[in-house]
Amino acid sequence: MEDANEKSITRIDSKIGSVESAAGGSNALLDIRKMRILEAIIDDYILTASPVGSRTISKRSDMGLSPATIRNEMSDLTELGFLEQPHTSAGRVPSEKAYRLYVNRLMDSAQLTDDEMEYIRRHLDNRVSEVNAVFRETAKVLSEVTNYTSVVLVPQLSSMRIRRISLIPVSEGTALAVVVTNTGVAKNSTISIPDSIRPEDLDKISRMMTEKLEGHRLSDAVCTVLPMLRSEIGEQADAVADMLTKIEKSMSEQDVEVVGATNILDYPEYSDVSKARSFLAQVEDGEYLREVMSDASDVEMSVRIGTENSNPDMQDCSVVTVTYKAGGKNIGSLGVIGPTRMDYGKVMAVLKYMSKSLSDILSKMLGDK
Amino acid sequence: MEDANEKSITRIDSKIGSVESAAGGSNALLDIRKMRILEAIIDDYILTASPVGSRTISKRSDMGLSPATIRNEMSDLTELGFLEQPHTSAGRVPSEKAYRLYVNRLMDSAQLTDDEMEYIRRHLDNRVSEVNAVFRETAKVLSEVTNYTSVVLVPQLSSMRIRRISLIPVSEGTALAVVVTNTGVAKNSTISIPDSIRPEDLDKISRMMTEKLEGHRLSDAVCTVLPMLRSEIGEQADAVADMLTKIEKSMSEQDVEVVGATNILDYPEYSDVSKARSFLAQVEDGEYLREVMSDASDVEMSVRIGTENSNPDMQDCSVVTVTYKAGGKNIGSLGVIGPTRMDYGKVMAVLKYMSKSLSDILSKMLGDK
DNA sequence: TGTTAGCACTCATCCTCATCGAGTGCTAAC
DNA sequence: GTTAGCACTCGATGAGGATGAGTGCTAACA
Numbered sequence: 001m002e003d004a005n006e007k008s009i010t011r012i013d014s015k016i017g018s019v020e021s022a023a024g025g026s027n028a029l030l031d032i033r034k035m036r037i038l039e040a041i042i043d044d045y046i047l048t049a050s051p052v053g054s055r056t057i058s059k060r061s062d063m064g065l066s067p068a069t070i071r072n073e074m075s076d077l078t079e080l081g082f083l084e085q086p087h088t089s090a091g092r093v094p095s096e097k098a099y100r101l102y103v104n105r106l107m108d109s110a111q112l113t114d115d116e117m118e119y120i121r122r123h124l125d126n127r128v129s130e131v132n133a134v135f136r137e138t139a140k141v142l143s144e145v146t147n148y149t150s151v152v153l154v155p156q157l158s159s160m161r162i163r164r165i166s167l168i169p170v171s172e173g174t175a176l177a178v179v180v181t182n183t184g185v186a187k188n189s190t191i192s193i194p195d196s197i198r199p200e201d202l203d204k205i206s207r208m209m210t211e212k213l214e215g216h217r218l219s220d221a222v223c224t225v226l227p228m229l230r231s232e233i234g235e236q237a238d239a240v241a242d243m244l245t246k247i248e249k250s251m252s253e254q255d256v257e258v259v260g261a262t263n264i265l266d267y268p269e270y271s272d273v274s275k276a277r278s279f280l281a282q283v284e285d286g287e288y289l290r291e292v293m294s295d296a297s298d299v300e301m302s303v304r305i306g307t308e309n310s311n312p313d314m315q316d317c318s319v320v321t322v323t324y325k326a327g328g329k330n331i332g333s334l335g336v337i338g339p340t341r342m343d344y345g346k347v348m349a350v351l352k353y354m355s356k357s358l359s360d361i362l363s364k365m366l367g368d369k
Numbered sequence: 370m371e372d373a374n375e376k377s378i379t380r381i382d383s384k385i386g387s388v389e390s391a392a393g394g395s396n397a398l399l400d401i402r403k404m405r406i407l408e409a410i411i412d413d414y415i416l417t418a419s420p421v422g423s424r425t426i427s428k429r430s431d432m433g434l435s436p437a438t439i440r441n442e443m444s445d446l447t448e449l450g451f452l453e454q455p456h457t458s459a460g461r462v463p464s465e466k467a468y469r470l471y472v473n474r475l476m477d478s479a480q481l482t483d484d485e486m487e488y489i490r491r492h493l494d495n496r497v498s499e500v501n502a503v504f505r506e507t508a509k510v511l512s513e514v515t516n517y518t519s520v521v522l523v524p525q526l527s528s529m530r531i532r533r534i535s536l537i538p539v540s541e542g543t544a545l546a547v548v549v550t551n552t553g554v555a556k557n558s559t560i561s562i563p564d565s566i567r568p569e570d571l572d573k574i575s576r577m578m579t580e581k582l583e584g585h586r587l588s589d590a591v592c593t594v595l596p597m598l599r600s601e602i603g604e605q606a607d608a609v610a611d612m613l614t615k616i617e618k619s620m621s622e623q624d625v626e627v628v629g630a631t632n633i634l635d636y637p638e639y640s641d642v643s644k645a646r647s648f649l650a651q652v653e654d655g656e657y658l659r660e661v662m663s664d665a666s667d668v669e670m671s672v673r674i675g676t677e678n679s680n681p682d683m684q685d686c687s688v689v690t691v692t693y694k695a696g697g698k699n700i701g702s703l704g705v706i707g708p709t710r711m712d713y714g715k716v717m718a719v720l721k722y723m724s725k726s727l728s729d730i731l732s733k734m735l736g737d738k
Numbered sequence: 739t740g741t742t743a744g745c746a747c748t749c750a751t752c753c754t755c756a757t758c759g760a761g762t763g764c765t766a767a768c
Numbered sequence: 769g770t771t772a773g774c775a776c777t778c779g780a781t782g783a784g785g786a787t788g789a790g791t792g793c794t795a796a797c798a
Contacts, residue, residue: 053790068742071791089748089790132559168535171553178547178557184540188547188557190501262649265642273640280631280649422761435771440762458761458777742797751787758781768771 030080030101036063037073038082042094042102046341049268051091096306096340099318103303103344110349116145117353124357135257138334138358143260145350148338149283151321152257153293155185155331158219158248165209165247169199177247179218183326183362189250194239205240208233222248256290258283269316269339278313283337288314296321297333301348306340316340320347322355326362334358399449399470405432406442407451411463411471415710418637420460465675465709468687472672472713479718485514486722493726504626507703507727512629514719517707518652520690521626522662524554524700527588527617534578534616538568546616548587552695552731558619563608574609577602591617623659627652638685638708647682652706657683665690666702670717675709685709689716691724695731703727 030038037057044052044060054070074092077083082101083092094102123141124134135154142150160181168176170190178188197205212229213221222244230237261283270276282288288311296302304319320342321335334354336347399407406426413421413429423439443461446452451470452461463471492510493503504521511519529550537545539559547557566574581598582590591613599606630652639645651657657680665671673688689711690704703723705716 051790055790066742067790068744069740072741075792085791087749088792089788090750091790164537166535166537168533168547168549168555170549170555174553176547176549176555176557178537178545180537180539180545184543186537186539186545186559188545190555260653262646262653265646265649271642273634273642273645276642276645277631277634280634284628284631420761424761436761437771437773438769441770444763454762456778457763458759458779460761740798742795744795745793746791747793748789748791750789753786754784756781756783758779760777760779762775762777764774764776766771766773768769 030082033063034073034077037070038077038094038098039102041074041083041092042098045094046343049339049341051086051093053091056091094341096308099305099340099344103305103348106345106348107301110345110352112346112349112353116350120145120350120354120357124354124361134358134361136259138354139257139259142334142336142350142354143263146336146338146343146347147260147263147266148336148342148347149258149260149263150334150336151289151293152334153290153297153332154255154257155183155326156252156254156294156297157181157185157187158252159217160185160331161215162210162213162218162221165206165213167193167202167206167209167243169202175199175202177243177250179247179251182215183329183331185326185331187251189247191243191246191250194242196236196239197243201236205236205243209240209244218248218251254290254294256286256293258286258289264317264338267339267341269341275316279317282311282313289337292319293321293333293335296335297323297330299323301351303344303348318342318344320344320351322351324355324362325359331362399451402432403442403446406439407446407463407467408471410443410446410452410461411467414463415712418708418710420455420462422460425460463710465677468674468709468713472674472717475714475717476670479714479721481715481718481722485719489514489719489723489726493723493730503727503730505628507723508626508628511703511705511719511723512632515705515707515712515716516629516632516635517705517711517716518627518629518632519703519705520658520662521703522659522666522701523624523626524552524695525621525623525663525666526550526554526556527621528586529554529700530584530586531579531582531590534575534582536562536571536575536578536612538571541568544568544571546612546619548616548620551584552698552700554695554700556620558616560612560615560619563611565605565608566612570605574605574612578609578613587617587620623663625655625659625662627655627658633686633707636708636710638710644685648686651680651682658704658706661688662690662702662704665704666692666699668692670720672713672717687711687713689713689720691720693724693731694728700731 040057040060041052044056054067054074057070058065058067074083078085078092082095082098084095085092120141123144124137132154135152139150139152142152157179160183162179163182164180166178168178170176173192173195174190175193176188177191178186180186193202212232213225216225222241226241226244233240261280264270264279265276270279288309292304292309301320301322306318307315309315309317309319316339317337318340319335319337321333323330323333325331334351336342336351338347409426409429410421413425423436423443426439427434427436443452447454447461451464451467453464454461489510492513493506501523504523508519508521511521526548529552531548532551533549535547537547539545542561542564543559544562545557546560547555549555562571581601582594585594591610595610595613599610602609630649633639633648634645639648657678661673661678670689670691675687676684678684678686678688683706685708686706687709688704688706690702692699692702694700703720705711705720707716
């Protein structure tokens with residue numbers, strides 16, 4: 001637990017399969033039999049949530065070994081830090097290190113059943129009408145299929161290229177700013193407008209902003225593009241800069257959609273209300289999730305197991321995330337949160353598949369890339 | 370429980386104080402002493418959540434009566450249906466009928482402390498910049514002050530008068546529709562546009578829609594105003610009607626902001642995980658809350674106690690709601706959900722105050738009414 | 739040398755049973 | 769009408785014992 005792998009979160013880079021192993025060199029110590037036994041234990045524990053005994057493994061698995069032999073191996077595995085004992089006469093429970101190993105091995109082999117793929121496809125194709133509905137629907141399907149809590153980080157605008165900016169007067173002194181990007185994602189927010197701007201001017205200003213800033217990133221627009229254009233804009237340059245800054249600020253907030261938070265209550269590890277409470281409070285707050293999801297938005301898949309989470313309230317659950325694309329570029333991420341004893345195989349497979357589906361849908365919806 | 374008052378929810382009309390009593394004539398049977406004892410029991414039970422005994426009341430209250438006397442009165446109150454006994458040798462627990470009576474008496478007298486008012490004022494004035502942020506902030510403050518779950522029904526657009534409609538092309542075949550109303554509330558949604566409309570036309574169509582429909586309700590626009598204008602609009606009338614229908618449909622969805630759902634876990638009646646689960650699932654789903662909040666949007670204050678809720682999963686909690694105004698008209702409602710044993714006095718006072726604060730802020734933000 | 743059977747031992751879980759005490763209802767006295 | 773007294777009820781608490789799953793160790797076996 002306090003060894004070097006504590007903070008090394010699994011990350012696969014673009015080519016799936018090249019795993020930056022996190023369990024150090026220690027898994028070299030595991031021969032095939034130990035590995036199979038460990039896997040059998042993990043599988044069983046994921047299913048039952050109660051400590052696994054030697055007899056169970058001996059009967060269940062097809063290795064044809066007696067409980068005594070399994071016991072010897074389990075004893076070794078415990079010594080190596082892959083198993084833990086709640087108390088002397090209980091079975092063994094996989095440690096985080098074990099999950100780590102398990103996950104790394106699983107990384108490239110996880111597979112979905114046809115039924116599950118069918119289910120996902122049907123439920124996602126259902127309502128492709130509204131862009132933001134897609135993200136909500138994705139989160140919903142994700143939590144339904146896995147029965148864990150799902151999170152979707154909706155695209156961050158400030159790093160995409162602007163296609164259009166519109167300002168619509170809402171009331172005295174406020175306007176609704178709508179930004180459409182090259183990936184077709186639109187976002188809007190209400191901003192206050194400087195006194196010097198008359199509502200009637202907003203239309204002209206919108207057109208001007210669109211004309212000057214099209215193709216630039218919103219983040220660049222404020223700090224580099226706008227200063228260069230100052231002379232061209234004329235007297236209202238300050239006001240325009242002010243508004244653009246406000247727009248950039250409000251747009252750079254990252255939204256997360258969370259669905260199925262209460263699913264966690266189905267798992268015995270959260271039958272303790274105070275534990276459930278702190279989990280749910282974290283999820284409701286959203287701060288940590290936003291952090292994790294943003295962090296994860298540049299690696300194809302990442303898994304945080306237990307104490308690999310920096311947030312103390314999240315240290316007995318795991319977070320698995322993948323990224324999704326639009327126009328060939330990572331624009332957001334989606335993830336699943338569940339107990340450390342989660343069904344990593346299934347979760348990873350579902351996420352991989354949904355990332356692909358979502359990317360496809362987005363590409364289709366947005367037409368051009 | 371199965372008597373006439375089952376579905377009669379407290380409703381006060383515009384003049385606060387005129388209570389349409391719901392407890393039938395039966396409270397006439399309660400003399401002052403019984404009333405005081407009942408109140409003492411309710412107060413104690415709200416505080417402790419455990420059955421109240423005669424000794425407690427005898428000691429606590431300033432009536433100077435012995436436990437035996439209290440017992441006699443409690444026996445009467447039980448017979449009248451205001452108290453219940455979990456089992457023979459436990460104390461008494463207030464029935465829903467008792468809460469009903471209690472709430473009706475409280476209706477016009479609930480009062481906040483200065484500290485609480487100060488707290489609310491400070492936290493609401495904080496960020497008045499963004500319209501929708503106000504609702505979110507309101508929900509947050511509401512749940513913080515009461516320590517229950519809070520709900521805010523954000524204004525419904527279709528019943529307000531249109532000030533402006535804008536259509537902004539987002540991608541091939543889709544556009545963002547923004548509707549601004551006379552109360553200054555803006556809402557937007559992505560809609561698909563008919564093939565016959567070119568993106569370049571959207572600007573013209575926006576202007577046309579605004580011109581023709583300004584001052585009308587969105588709901589009227591589709592069914593009465595538009596048909597009358599058909600001839601004026603010309604060839605694209607069908608396409609415009611189609612789009613307007615879509616806008617009306619997407620705008621009439623009522624949004625609810627829910628904050629503090631997990632607060633319910635602080636109360637012992639929800640220490641049972643399965644109970645907590647069904648409550649939280651209801652809240653997450655939002656369907657019932659939307660229903661209650663919409664229902665409540667025409668009476669100044671309404672209280673639903675326990676089984677007065679039509680949703681079975683909500684029948685051991687209470688929902689208190691008030692409406693808020695903008696431009697002199699009710700435009701939405703806010704509410705608090707907690708265990709039936711909630712602190713009605715405080716909740717009602719807080720809600721009344723926050724309704725007023727929110728209405729003031731909205732009026733101020735929107736400038737003109 | 740690896741595998742297995744046997745056995746003593748540990749310890750959480752479950753059940754039972756007795757005790758405790760808060761609270762009631764009733765009766766009789768004030 | 770109010771109160772003191774008392775028997776009674778019944779959930780909560782906790783101790784003690786049985787149960788059984790599971791371990792670790794040792795010795796025998798292939």
